[in-house]
Amino acid sequence: DQQVKxxxxxxxxxxxxxxxxxxxxxxxxxxxxxxxxKYPAEGPTFLISISSIKDKNEDGRFTVFLNKSAKHLSxxxxxxxxGDSAVYFCAASAGGGSNxxxxxxxxxxxxxxx
Amino acid sequence: xxxxxxxxxxxxxxTGQSMTLxxxxxxxxxxxxxxxxxxxxxxxxxxxxxxxxxxxxxxxPNGYNVSRSTTEDFPLRLLSAAPSQTSVxxxxxxxxxxxxxxxxxxxxxxx
Numbered sequence: 512d513q514q515v516k517x518x519x520x521x522x523x524x525x526x527x528x529x530x531x532x533x534x535x536x537x538x539x540x541x542x543x544x545x546x547x548x549k550y551p552a553e554g555p556t557f558l559i560s561i562s563s564i565k566d567k568n569e570d571g572r573f574t575v576f577l578n579k580s581a582k583h584l585s586x587x588x589x590x591x592x593x594g595d596s597a598v599y600f601c602a603a604s605a606g607g608g609s610n611x612x613x614x615x616x617x618x619x620x621x622x623x624x625x
Numbered sequence: 626x627x628x629x630x631x632x633x634x635x636x637x638x639x640t641g642q643s644m645t646l647x648x649x650x651x652x653x654x655x656x657x658x659x660x661x662x663x664x665x666x667x668x669x670x671x672x673x674x675x676x677x678x679x680x681x682x683x684x685x686p687n688g689y690n691v692s693r694s695t696t697e698d699f700p701l702r703l704l705s706a707a708p709s710q711t712s713v714x715x716x717x718x719x720x721x722x723x724x725x726x727x728x729x730x731x732x733x734x735x736x
Contacts, residue, residue, distance in 0.1 A: 554715055554727035600667055608722040611656035615667030
């Protein structure tokens with residue numbers, strides 16, 4: 512039973528437009544959410560996170576929105592750039608911010624076309 | 626500051642062979658974890674450690690052993706490799722309330 516779901520395996524957008532990546536979760540105990548970006552043959556790199564006490568967190572071109580009642584979060588990238596092309600993983604933890612036990616979604620492959 | 630390092634980068638094993646995947650971090654992080662990633666799947670937690678001498682099982686621990694004798698190192702042992710253990714393995718480390726930093730991964734092929 513998947514507790515973190517990324518239902519879109521892939522997404523293609525034009526350079527300069529907005530990319531929206533979605534993530535749903537089922538475990539009500541999750542209280543911290545992270546997005547990781549992964550290039551081929553590399554390890555995941557941290558992108559942005561959000562605590563369950565917030566509904567939005569922004570860092571430059573990246574914004575994460577959390578809707579707790581819907582158990583849904585989304586990552587917005589504005590404007591999208593070709594270098595953003597990668598696999599994006601949504602991850603969740605239930606450790607009060609202790610993130611050594613992450614549950615990951617399957618990932619969404621984002622392709623930004625020039 | 627090397628971050629999280631993993632060796633080897635790539636390994637081919639025959640069924641039944643044993644090996645140890647090495648992971649080291651130089652950030653004095655308390656927590657370390659091992660994940661595996663299979664095609665079309667997200668990362669799944671194998672084992673984790675909250676400090677030297679303390680380890681516990683994650684979601685998919687069968688076939689793997691770990692130990693943590695120092696803060697810096699967290700090796701993952703495959704005692705008798707099986708084709709189902711063909712995967713990419715990632716080690717991660719973090720502070721108590723921190724965001725995990727991942728290593729570059731070890732690609733393992735079991736024939």
